[in-house]
Amino acid sequence: MFFGLELAELQIYWWVVLSLLGALLIFMFFVQGGQTLIDTLSTNELEKTMLINSLGRKWELGFTTLVMFGGAAFAAFPLFYSTSFGGAYWAWLIILFCFILQAVSYEYRKKQGNLYGAKSYEFFLKINGYLATFLIGVAVSSFFSGSEFLLDEHNFVVWEHTFRGLELLLNPYNYLLGLALIFLSRILGAAYFMNNIKNESIKFKASKQIFINALLFLPFFLAFLVWIFLKDGFFVDENHFVCMSANLYFYTFLEQPLLLVLLLLGVLFVLLGIYLGAFVKTACAIWTLGLGTILCVFALLLNVGLGDSAFYPSTTHLQSSLTIKNASSSYYTLSVMAYASLLVPFVLAYITYVWRAMDREKITREEIANDDHAY
Template identity: 50%
Template sequence: MFETLSLLTLQQYWWFIVALLGGLFVFLMFVQGGQTLLNTLAKTEEEKNVIIASLGRKWELGFTSLVMFGGALFAAFPLLYAVSFGGAYYVWMAILFCFIIQAVSYEYRKKPNNFLGQKTYEWFLYINGSVGIILIGIALATFYTGANFIKNDMNLSSWTNHTYGLEAVLNPFNVAFGLTIFFLARSQASLYFINNINETTIVQRARQQLKMDALLFLTFFLVVVVTLCMISGVSYTETGFEIVNHKFLTNLIETPIILISLLAGAFLVLYAFYSTLFNASTKGIWFSGVGTVLTVVSLLSLLGFNQTTIYPSLSDIGSSLTIENSSGSHYTLTAMSYVSLMVPFVLGYIYLVWKSMDKEKITSEEVESDHHHY
């Protein structure tokens, strides 16, 4: 089946898969968002244990989705993976460190006689949910704004400055992109707690917190979308690369399905906020989740399609990366495409596990009766 597809079709298929996994990961970042709200929503040790227990049941899903996103990127577009992860070394190592301390914190926060103490692990969780998420957003934003690298005819790449990715934090668009994801994660965390926790005081505080975080998310999201429509992008043809004014706006106009998907995703997220704040709904997390996936897939689809580079080079436009010059071979993509048919089964398994864990909303009594809680 996949053998009959052209190499370009396989490349486009796998960029969509990468975008979909990215969307799922951004949705599951509500765990990180919830970690930053621990001391805001919890005023007692019992309430803190309830929130940690609620997040603790889902944190591994987010970690797994991050690994799947990175793995798909590595297997389908190895040159992009090598240039970004190898060149922007300091940024990606900082992100990796933030996720390592998250795993350690859930494991050891309540362990007796841990030498760092409970508060230290809670600070680790906050760092993972704030610094880690904002840095991921900044790193992803460089796919639009570009990075300082060059590559030769042998596809060997090198970074042209000694900050190795840290310079990305000086770009206002990159920072706005990171803050958009950060406040989205916090907003979705409140939606998740409202749906998952059966403690009136925590739910009330979550509704109040949602007002502030949703407003900040919408502000930064508008900044990102408007900026994307205004900035230039790098297009490519058989003859080479060129800078095109309003490239991403052009992609939206010339590819209506991306525009419709983006508008539908934004509408669902807005509806989740509205129904939760004004109709006292507890189901907002599901509308927001679907909306988030659609929105992220749409934004990443502005790259990779319509002859748009997926990683512009600021040092040498001819070194810019596309889905065509950074992908694996036809054989590799074909073999991986058969493996991708297992994705629906994995998603189905996640759904069943999630449903099983959330049959009943979490209460303080349930958490305190479990001597092995997080």
């Protein structure tokens, strides 16, 4: 089948693919972060329209990445997909509703005769920017904190809390990553504006926002790392028995140095990107920040999936916790889908080409003022 890989190797392969898609999704949240900065960075309606059009040319990429992540999860780890999306559906419905608000806002903000006015759609963009980002951060944090569910003998999920995923908000530790992700997205959004818009006023304000949000992001992110390093993890032994183990995620980084190197490189690139954006005020800061973000998230997701731990743990029924072994598709499905995954580099190459083509000319006042089809 797929280059002679065994089932266990295919499971690892697909978790790596899923982790990479998750890391790319977090990077794409520069759109969400940018949406929360529209009023802060603009001094008049023209500058606001410049900012919205800058994001409007990229917002589909984030939504597409989210769909790809969900599709890969459904194909490779269907039990995870059904447990999370089917059990915690109130949380995911709110997230999806936020993305619907985003799509509608870009489409109708400047439409003549719209019932709600431009201000309403700008408010919808802020809802997407803050709420969707925060909830996805909380959802990712649950990979380490756990959820309340039971899998019966037929692998049907029984979610044991009436809040259906929103109970994750009752755990204050989940807020650490949720808030860190909000401030990181604002850093990325400000850096993206510096790269994409030719306007000195916006550039100066954006660099200032990078510094301010970095001061807020770093304490929450470092607190999240300290929490997962010190907390008990959901250990899975060779007999697939799940039990609690002290400092499991910290020891996984030590036992798999490549993951630790990826995390440290990611942190260094994020710090370098903050310096380049806030102090040097260079347009390339977005790429340094983006690379650092992808490496950090990639390392964290690999840790929880490839270590001796459950990547989607149950706090109420430990033996219902999901690992890449008990949550994956069959060998045949993983093999066939692995061949399809070989097309991903070509898709990424196409996205890169289109991105460069759209950004060849920076957004200017003159372009937006004379554009009859602006968002």
